[in-house]
Amino acid sequence: DTEVTQTPKHLVMGMTNKKSLKCEQHMGHRAMYWYKQKAKKPPELMFVYSYEKLSINESVPSRFSPECPNSSLLNLHLHALQPEDSALYLCASSYRPNARYEQYFGPGTRLTVT
Amino acid sequence: GEDVEQSLFLSVREGDSSVINCTYTDSSSTYLYWYKQEPGAGLQLLTYIFSNMDMKQDQRLTVLLNKKDKHLSLRIADTQTGDSAIYFCAEIFNAGNNRKLIWGLGTSLAVNP
Numbered sequence: 001d002t003e004v005t006q007t008p009k010h011l012v013m014g015m016t017n018k019k020s021l022k023c024e025q026h027m028g029h030r031a032m033y034w035y036k037q038k039a040k041k042p043p044e045l046m047f048v049y050s051y052e053k054l055s056i057n058e059s060v061p062s063r064f065s066p067e068c069p070n071s072s073l074l075n076l077h078l079h080a081l082q083p084e085d086s087a088l089y090l091c092a093s094s095y096r097p098n099a100r101y102e103q104y105f106g107p108g109t110r111l112t113v114t
Numbered sequence: 115g116e117d118v119e120q121s122l123f124l125s126v127r128e129g130d131s132s133v134i135n136c137t138y139t140d141s142s143s144t145y146l147y148w149y150k151q152e153p154g155a156g157l158q159l160l161t162y163i164f165s166n167m168d169m170k171q172d173q174r175l176t177v178l179l180n181k182k183d184k185h186l187s188l189r190i191a192d193t194q195t196g197d198s199a200i201y202f203c204a205e206i207f208n209a210g211n212n213r214k215l216i217w218g219l220g221t222s223l224a225v226n227p
Contacts, residue, residue: 006156042202042217043157056214090156098213100145100206105157 004106006091012112015081021109023074023091029104031097032074034066035090037108043090049074050097081113120203120218127226132190134221136203139184143205146179147215148188152199160188160201190223198225 004025013019023032030051035043048056049068063085065077074091088110092103118138126132138146148160163170163177163186170177176189190197203218 004156040200040220040222042204042220045214092157100213102147102159102162103215104159105149107156110154 004091004093004104006089006106006109008109009107010110010112012114013078013081014114015083017081018077018079020078021076021089021091021111023076023106024072025093025104026072027093027095027104028071029093029095030071031094031101032068033092033094033103034064034074034076035092035105036085037088037090039088047076048097055097078111081111083113086111086113118203118205118216118218120201120221122219123222123224125224125226126193128193128195130193132188132193132197132223132225134188134190134201134203134223136186136188136218137184138186138203138205138216140205140207140216141181141184143207145206146186147204148175148177149202149204150199151202151220157202193223193225195225195227198223 007022032049034046037043045058046060047066052068063080067075088108090108091106094101094103120136144165147162149157150160151157163179174191178187200220200222202220204215207214207216
């Protein structure tokens, strides 16, 4: 199994809703990442988990709350989002946290905040 | 700060070679990557090159690295319509105890039949 899966594929939520994005990999990777990507722009790093512990938070607003329940799963909890948070949210994993190891990306969740 | 630059658009005819160029600023970068993103899809790692290499070839893909000029290029031979996508160049940036990928803005490749 050499893929990163993400659910849901699409999500529409209101500004008062609470929702979660899920990411899963079974490659034995110990680093997992959340990125936000706006149309035709490069991905922006949000969070890095290293051995299930949060190691990088790129000053992301607290309305985004990551969670890593185990080495295979990564969640992103969303609450009170703004329309400008609409984007493609990408999950990635790598064998180890050192960026020398290539990152494998999931297909993303396309989020629309209304 | 650290920066990666790419030309934004490239248009080629089917069957021709495509060359996508990238310049970077962090001379200590050890690895440089090329990612492909098709419309509506996630990012796919195409290839990477270690900084002690000048060239790497993988089937239709050739990566050339000029460390002196901090210039990286991706050549796609016999370009097909399925190669139409955005191609991102990325380098490793050392930020204290962490290493992060610094991304270019992406080159949108259009392949015309």
